[in-house]
Amino acid sequence: MSSSYKAPLDDLRFALYDVLDLPPRWQALGHADASRETVDAVLEEAARFVETVLAPLNQVGDEAGCRFDPETGAVATPPGFREAYAQFVAGGWTGLTNPPEHGGMGLPEAIGGVMTELIDGANLAWGNFPLLSHGAVEALSRYGEDWQKEVFLKPLVAGTWSGTMCLTEPHCGTDLGLLKTRAEPIADGKYAVTGTKIFITAGEHDLVPNIVHLVLAKLPDAPPGAKGISLFVVPKFKVGRDGTVGERNAVRCGSIEHKMGIHGSATCVMNFDGAEGYLVGQPHKGLQAMFVMMNSARLGVGVQGLALSERAFQNALRYARERLQSRALSGPKCPDKPADPIIVQPDVRRMLLTQKALVEGGRLLALRAYSLLDEAEKAADPGERERAETLVGWLTPITKACLTEWAIENTYHALQCYGGHGYIHEHGMEQLARDARITTLYEGTTGIQALDLIGRKTAASQGAGLKLFLAEVEAFARQHEANPALAEFLPALRAKCAEWGALTRDILQRAASNPEELGAASTDYLLYSGYVVLAYWWARAVAAATAGARPQAFKDAKRETARFFYARLLPRTLAHKAAIEAGAAPLLGLAAEAFDA
Known part of the structure; x- marks a missing residue:
């Protein structure tokens, strides 16, 4: 029996309403539509979507993986992924927290965090495809020129295009000051971007016709090191200032990685060969803009760890209640059965309680961080905005690192609860353990x-x-x-x-x-x-x-x-x-x- 997933709506409501008491705060921040009734309706519909559409594709994505065509550079996603994405877009989910002026619903960031958990608990690999589009919207909203916002934001918010974040290169990982990608000025305020980027999540796929790459590169007059990095928007198909989509750009996927987990997610090597792009923000100030995407992605990855922990706990708990083996040390607890369920064993309870404590406590940590994003942007008092920005900046590395490190522990505890069956592919526990391993690595x-x-x-x-x-x-x-x-x-x-x-x-x-x-x-x-x-x-x-x-x-x-x-x-x-x-x-x-x- 493969692993299953049910949206933890009861505990999510407890976190949002009972502990954090967010609805009154949302109203004070100007989220007039974020009433408890509206949010409950969103949660119910989101649960239906992830449980019935995404969760059944989790094992499919792991087994089929993405397929790369070396002749064309095209990447095909696993069976069912395109249809699921079409339903996701039709439901308006891509614009959940994005500004209404760009076509979004404008709901609070904490609701976006909830949606991220539900998606990734159901199907982490699928969830990687829309993950970075949200960060691209944030970066362009804050640093893009007016025409860039008009041209790129609407399709990104609508989900008809998707976005990426192109930082890492073969010779440098975290030390971006070593990057070699170059951007040469050409006619009409455009730039020719040349270089190779690796580990690019959703760099190429068949879910949307156009992919918007946000690329770090250096201008010819760039000072050395990280202070000389600029940010460019480089679409898969060329886009004019009037929004006209033109010919295929000189950017191509060179290969996809063969990974330990998240097989249904395309992790790409992207080659830019004089690809046409536009400068975003000020020259040599690209890291400032990219960190907007990176910090958003870091919280998102932390929630990925939380989501995998939640799914692992659900399945381990179910198995521990059903699996009959031996007797409790203090005597039979189910004398009418041939053996007791293993949940009576102290060591099994240790593993289950560890998962429960880290999941439910971690959920409060993550949602608090997301709620601070709204306060940092929308609080009326400048001092309150500054306080929220400082606090969420401080919480971000804790949230990202701890929730992902705990995901490794929790998924391995779940696998251990299954005993030998946990090591068998069909039960789905080993997939969760493999998928969790990446979360401590990417986005720092x-x-x-x-x-x-x-x-x-x-x-x-x-x-x-x-x-x-x-x-x-x-x-x-x-x-x-x-x-x-x-x-x-x-x-x-x-x-x-x-x-x-x-x-x-x-x-x-x-x-x-x-x-x-x-x-x-x-x-x-x-x-x-x-x-x-x-x-x-x-x-x-x-x-x-x-x-x-x-x-x-x-x-x-x-x-x-x-x-x-x-x-x-x-x-x-x-x-x-x-x-x-x-x-x-x-x-x-x-x-x-x-x-x-």
């Missing part, structure tokens, strides 16, 4: 996210994001000091936050005399941060569940899961703290040439 590896958090988002800003977050936690703790439901959680949460602050100061002090200390501490610091952030969200979840009108079983489940998180997962911070305090010396003592000694 976990190590890159860790350096971003501890470097740019902490050391360079004097811990601005951390200070805002700790203040939010303390305000919550004071509000609930007399709440008996939180008496067992708040002391541990406050103590861990105090430790976090002290640990951060210690790292920065050591880094002042030895910069290597930042890199040595970075990944452990990021994971430490992720567990403390989730401790806060689990306290918030208990408070919301206790105060709400949900069934007692739901309230009990939240409380017991929070207890598990605090007792069994939050202590992981102790190991990360010990590793951080060990400093850089244990990592740097062995000479590079002596690793094989």
Whole structure:
């Protein structure tokens, strides 16, 4: 039996309405159409679409994969993908959160985050095709010229065209200052773009007639390094300033990668051979515009990890309830059956509760980050906008890295719950584990996210994001000091936050005399941060569940899961703290040439 997927609408509503209380906030930000009734209708229809259209194609995409024609450079998507995309476009889903002036619905970004989770839980590989179009819309909306917005945004928002993000080259990954792609000025304000880009998600496919590539390249007078990078819009078919679509551009897919997972997603090598394009934004300021796409994509990839974890948990839970094997250590729990279901076994419960705690807590983390995007853009008070921008920037590497690292853990726990059957293709668990592995790599590896958090988002800003977050936690703790439901959680949460602050100061002090200390501490610091952030969200979840009108079983489940998180997962911070305090010396003592000694 292959894996199945059901949209977790109950917990999504709990997160949106009970914990985050977003509808009143949406109204205050000007989202007049984002009433609870409207959002509920969107959630129900989205659930129907992903469960009935996308989920049945998940295994199909994995088995069939994409097909590349070396003669033409064309890429064919797996069976059913084109038809599913046509339904997606017809339903208006591509414009869900995009501005109405470009043809979108203008709903809040948190709803877009929900939609991303539902799509990727149903079919991650399919979800990669529309993923980057949203980021392309954001970049062009903010930095494009008026005619570029008119010509490119409407088809991108409508979904009749799709977008890509072309950064990486064969000789350079994260270090974009090394890129070699060049853009030469030609007639009429156009540029001829030449170079090769790799790992381009949805760089070529058969879902839409035109693909809009946003490409990083260097102008002839570019200064060296990252400060000399410009951004260009380069369509698959040439597009005039009046919107006229012309002949095929000089951009072609050279091959597609043969990957460990996400077989139904086209990961392309793209060759630009003097392809006609237009400058987006100011010369040599391309990274600024590209980071708009990248940060959007990083949150999206974090939600991909969350979605895979959710699907893995659903299937592991179902299997653990159905699989009969041995008896509980304390005696039979189902004496009328030949054996007990394996969910009675403590170690199986450990794996299931780990998944449940990381999924439901992670969902709150992700939706909080998405809600801050709206506040950063639409809040009336400039100070509030700045606060939201700082906080979401700080949360982004935590969200991306932790939700994807936990996805690897959660999908492997699900596979383990199945025992030997988890290793068999037909059950679908090994596909989820393979698909999850990419999420820690693209849009910046976990190590890159860790350096971003501890470097740019902490050391360079004097811990601005951390200070805002700790203040939010303390305000919550004071509000609930007399709440008996939180008496067992708040002391541990406050103590861990105090430790976090002290640990951060210690790292920065050591880094002042030895910069290597930042890199040595970075990944452990990021994971430490992720567990403390989730401790806060689990306290918030208990408070919301206790105060709400949900069934007692739901309230009990939240409380017991929070207890598990605090007792069994939050202590992981102790190991990360010990590793951080060990400093850089244990990592740097062995000479590079002596690793094989």
